Every structure is written in C-alpha cells, then in structure tokens.
Amino acid sequence: MGRSLKRWFPVFVLPLSLAFLIAFVIPFLFGIYLSFTRFTTVGDASFVGLSNYVTALTKDENFLRALWFTVKFTVVSVISVNVIAFLFALILTRGIRGTNLFRTVFFMPNLIGGIVLGYIWQLIINGVLLRFGVDITYDATYGFWGLVVLMNWQMIGYMMIIYIAGLQNIPPEMQEVAAIDGAGPLQILRHVTLPLVSSSITICTFLTLTNSFKLFDQNYALTGGAPGRESSMLALDIFDTFYGAVGSEGVGQAKAVLFFLIVAAIALVQLRISRKREVDV
Amino acid sequence: MKTKLFLPLLLFSVLCVFTGCKGNKDEIYYLNFKPEVASVYDEIATAYKKETGVNLRVATAASGTYEQTLKSEIGKTDAPTIFQINGPQGYAAWKDYCADLSDTDIYKHLSDPSLALRTEDGVYGIPYVVEGYGIIYNEEITDKYLALKNRATDISSMEDIKSFATLKAVVEDMTRHKSELGISGVFAATSLKSGEDWRWQTHLANIPIHYELTEDGKGLTTIPDTADFRYANEYKQLFDLYVNNSTVDKKLLGSKEVADSMAEFALGKCAMVQNGNWAYGQISGIDGNVVKADKVKMLPLYTGHDGEERQGICIGTENYLAINSKASPEQQKAAADFLYWLYSSDTGKEFVTNKLQFIAPFDTFEKEDRPKDPLGSEVYRWQEKENVQNLPWTFTVFPGQNFKKDFGAALLQYVQGTKTWSQVVDTFKNRWAEES
Incomplete structure (x- = not known):
C-alpha cells in the first residue's frame, strides 16, 4: 500500500502542483519582484530598489488612511456579522416553523455578486439619505456604515449556515445534563454550547476577517472612495494607485505586497488564538 | 503502456491550457477606445476582409478602462497592433510602444499636420477624430424665453450672448421664468459622481488652463510641472452658474451621472447642458426625447475672461492612433494600410461619415463627406466662423x-459645502505638482 502510494504520488500531485506553480507561485514571486521596479507593462521593468515602498508609506497619505479605515471596518463588521449570524443560528435550530424557508432567505444575499449588491445598496441608502437632502458621497461616515450594513447583509447568511452545522453537531444530551444539574440557559450557552462550536467560530472569524480586509467590489460599487478617497479601503486604494497615474504601477505593486503581509499576519495570529480555544468532543 | 503515456499527456494538456494559442501573425489587432461605436467596427472588419482579405480583429475596452485594458493587452505576445493614446500624457506613458508614423500615408493626408502628436524625432500619434464641446442648448426653449414679454434681458437672439455677464443674466432670468418655460432648471444636473465628473474636472478646466498656458507661452507639446490655476475664479463663476441654476439640488449632485444630465436635456427638463458633439447619439437615443434635431445648438464656455467676445467653442482631440512599435514590420505595415484604407477608400469613408460619425481631420474628406448630425454641424459652423x-x-x-x-x-x-473654494484651488495645484 505504502509503496504503491509512493509510486503513484507524482501522478496525483504533479498536475495540481503544476497548476499551483503557474497560476499562483510564479505570478506571486513575479509580483514581489515588480514591487521593486518601475514599469508600465510587466514585460519591461527597471529596478528601483525600495523607493516604491518609501513612496507608499510616506509620500502617499492615501495608503495609511485606507489602512486605518479598513481596520475600523474590519473590527466592526467581524463582531457584528458573527454575533448576528450566531443569534440567527441559535434561533433557527430550535425547530420553529418555517426554519428551512428562513435559512434559505438569509443565505440568498450571499449568492449575489458584490458589485450588484453595492449598486443596490447605493440606491437604497441614497433613497433614505435623500430625505435629509444629502447622499452617500457627503460624508465618509455614511459610506462606512453603508459598507458595514452591506457586509452584514451579505455575510450573515453564510456564517449562519456554518454555525447551524456546528450547533447541530452538539449532542443534545450534554445540554440536557447541564440543565438537570441546574444550569440556566445563559450558563448553558456560555459553558457548554460556545466551547463546543469553537471550531465553527474559528472558521467564521477567519472568513469574515479576511473577507472584510480584502473587500473590493462592494467598496468600489457603493462609494468608490467618495468623498474624495476618504472611504476607500486598501484593495481599492491599490487599484487606484496602479491604474490612476502614469508610472505609479510599481507603487501600487508595493502596496499590494504590504497588503499581503498584513492580511497573512492577521490571519495567522487569529488562527493561532482561536485554535487554542477549540475543544474536542 | 497506458500508465506510461498518461503522465506526459497530462503535462502536455496542462501546458496547452496555460500557453494558449498564439494569434494569427498577419492579423491586425485594433484596441478600440469608443464603446459607443464598437458594433460599427465589427462591420468595418467584415468589409475590410471582403475587400482586401486581411483579418481585422477589434476589441473594445469598456468605458473608462482603456488604460488598464491596454496595459494588460500590450504585455501579451499577441498584442494590439493599433491602439490609441490620449495626447502628450498618453505618449509619455506609452512612448516605448509608439512607432514613428511620419512615413505613413495616413499622416501625409492629415489636413493640418500640426494636429499630430509629434516630438523632434518623429510623429507618434495621428488624430482620427476632431470633436468640439461647449454649452449645448435647446433652441426651442430659448426661443420661448426670447418671446417672453416680461423678460429682464434685452438680447434679440442667442447669438448675442458673447460674454459671461450676458450668459449669467440670461440664465438667471430663465431660472426666474422656469415654470413659464416648462423646465425644472436651466442647466442639466452637474454630474459629480466619481468617474462621471469629467465634464468639469477636465473639459471645463480646459478654459482657465488654456489661458494660463498661452499667457506663459507654453504649447501643447510639453507637460508643465506645475500650474497656478490663475483663473480659478473665472472657472468658479461658470461652475457656480451651472450648479445654482440646475434641475437638481446641489447636495444631490454626488450621485448624478452624465447619462442623467443628457436624459434631462433630451426630455426637455432643462434648456442647456455642457457637453460635446459626441453626445448627440445619447440625446437622440433616449426614449421619449422631445428635442428637435434642428433645434440643438452650441454656445462657447464663457467664463468672464478678458476678450472672450471672440472666444469660440473648444475644438480638438484626445484620440490619437498609434501603431505598436514592438509588432513585426509586416504587422505595422498592415496596420498603416488599414488606417489609410479606412480614411481614404470610399467604403471606409462611408463608415467614418455615416456610421462612426467622426469629423475626420484628413484631406481625403470633402465637404459632402461630413457627418450630418446637428452637433457635428455646429462644430463645423464654429470652425468656419x-x-x-x-x-x-x-x-x-x-x-x-x-x-x-x-x-x-x-x-x-x-x-x-464641506470644502471652501480656496481648498479646491489648493487641491488642484498640489495634486498637479505631485502627479506630473
């Protein structure tokens, strides 16, 4: 068994690793190289050392502002998406009537693309703001909360399904035993249910965290960064830098590399922390 | 046996997928800038194939994405042979890819060779369409205004408007009479949504910057490192006039698009809109449009500059054709032949005049070859004044x-109301200095 596995190993692994190499590793390394160059097309680039990074972090105030906006957005939306999704999951595992209908309805926004959702919400939010004589471009705060609402609308259904799966895996006896021992509903939630769904929590926070950080379509469609660039998040800022001015492609590329490092660092830290809290049943 | 063949076959197929098929070597690949005429180019390709047997492939970049499409397309093995650049700025970005066109037939037939994009070494871009913009107005509504008994101005026709002061007086008086005129504002919405604001941040800003650079003796061949925006107040005068006499409340302009403004004009909700002759299709194409073709006229953009009585509309181009210098000599030749065919053969000219509706700046076009749409004719009228x-x-x-x-x-x-005018001027100056 072991020997034949070894013999067949390349057959199974090679096609995939080749695809991975061509579609991911090579472009990624090439991208890192480009961040140290000045280029218009990827074909001919001239090496400029660290100057793109210096520009991105010092001369260009947009990057740090976008980073701060993104961090605020991520904190708010990770908390709100997960709390609300978990509450929905709790309610929809109690066997109330129409559970399946509700689950489907809540999940549906996730099937709509980000650009479309962005434009739909722009119409809705502007429709409301018009009553106050302004629109979403008036103040970055409107854009911020608009993005939070949009993100919640889109992600809650998906996270809810993951939490439901987690909740349904808990043997009901454990909650019954706790109840017989005299634990109240809140105590059961805190000490029995939550620890047992912590693997779902890990997945959900990971997904919401990285998705919020990398948000692009929704940002592009909802506010486009307006007013000015005050509501642009990191991904949109990178896009604008890359395409917005002659000769700034390298700076955009440098920002993209920094962006990758930030997202990777946050995701690793988050995974490590929440893994620790997981328990085996 | 089977297993031995399997792996190489798999490798081969994976490689095939990722390398893709190489394009046809004697094909012309044209990356078109104007989405509004994309379908016309398909017809042109068919006609060209029929007449000469040469394949022409036309791809069109979506509105506002030309630069990024070009960036990714030109890096490919099968790169565009003909693309367009938008003037000195575009040339600065793409100079490594622009072939010298001074020996091409199309350049020799330019009616005014100074229109071409040139450096000391050669000619790198050929303008293929000349366009004009100003304030488009609906003469039916202004006639109605001129017929009013209680109007406060004394002009006898719209031709009498020759300065900002007169324009302002007429516009403000029209606003006072807007219910009698049946409009909800004199000017269509000042579309300021991001990406829809080019009529102001580019076209209107042309006026003050033109006067500034002329005063400083700078031509259109170099890109100035800084700009003073010396006539910012003149810009502000006309801009304020637009915003204050508009169909839409000024706080709501951030979600308005150019298409909204053109629809308001087409539906007769306003009397004037700043735009160019390319917009006629947009006006006539709107369902329920009430604007009569012979009542669409154009006025210059008066900002209150000294001597503006003789100022005309803005006529020029930002569409220059370039041929990819990295394509093979045969491909470059084929591309130049095609361009010459399009702007000189009867079939080609027919397309240019009637389907593309370009005002083509070549001496191969006679008076009767001119486009006949009302705004195109207005551009000619101003050109010949x-x-x-x-x-x-x-x-x-x-x-x-x-x-x-x-x-x-x-x-x-x-x-x-969240920024003062002097902050706007600062933004203009600082960003200009940083970006150029």
Missing part, C-alpha cells in the same frame, strides 16, 4: 487620472 478663436484641447497635458479624480472630488465637496 470669422473673427472667432476656437480653443484647443489643452487638457491633454493635464496629469493622470488620480489628479482628475481628486480635483473632481474636491469640486463635489465644494458643492456640498
């Missing part, structure tokens, strides 16, 4: 998209 100085498109030396985007955003914030 005596004692009138039409302004060139100086905005082709403006810095890149980031500058325009930030200037447009500042204009919006000014309109919304």
